[in-house]
Amino acid sequence: MHGSSAPIDTLLHVADLHFWKVVANPLRLFNKRFLGNLNVWLRRGRSFPMSEAALFVEALAATSANQLLLTGDFTSTSLDEEFLLARRFVDALNGSGFALNLMPGNHDVYTFEARRNHRFERHFAPYVPQEGYPALRRLAGGTPLLLVPTVCPNWVSSKGRITRQEAEQVKRLLDGLPPVVIVAGHYPLLEKTHGYELTRERRLRNADALRQVLGESGRTILYVAGHVHRFSYTRDPVYPNLSHLSTGAFFHINRREHIRGEFARICVLADGFEVHRHTLSESWSDLEVPPEAL
Ligand SMILES: [Fe+2]
């Protein structure tokens, strides 16, 4: 569709690492974390094979792209122990020569206490933008990458939030940018695609305000998110300049599709994007995926 010209930039998208640690001390189980622990326990078993993680780094390196976007949910319940595992992994990526762009997911501000103590910002200090979010980055080829804040702690639900002021800030930042832009947030903006459906408790509050800002920006935008743990690449049904990518969880075991890990490779071209989905079954393979209409 775009011919065979070399991409201006190539960006790998890694979503929802969800490093976990089950806490056995009941004194630490007094809040929302209790539910989180139960989930982790049921879904994940007891330990994470870190040796596996090294193989995943190799798979990213094998693409020969060296720019990486991580859209959050590094941890499962925002425990220091989980952040330490995640930080070790992120440092390994950094040490492998990747330029890193990252933001927190809702699981990284899982409790009000974790938010209050800025646990994400402390553990990822060298990687967090000094100006906070939204943050504007430039990829090596000049493509703007806008990192948008969408997370907040909740008592029970997994809702996200973008404020009106933050949406306004994004609008102002977009105004000065060239025609092709990548925007990234933890939460997807569409409630439902062919790949996922967000229940009310897992949605982004005010998503339509951000979507409108992107849709009316006059820029060709790929909005990249995680959170849903499902791959989908969708044309916005209202704004023809906007498309939406959600990438499945990096270490996700998806029995329905017979895969045990995935990431996406985004090629930026002069007039738009090409998206490749990389999946691990027996070995890694990748497929260029065209955007779907809703
Ligand atoms: Fe997640």
Ligand SMILES: [Fe+2]
């Ligand atoms: Fe999430």
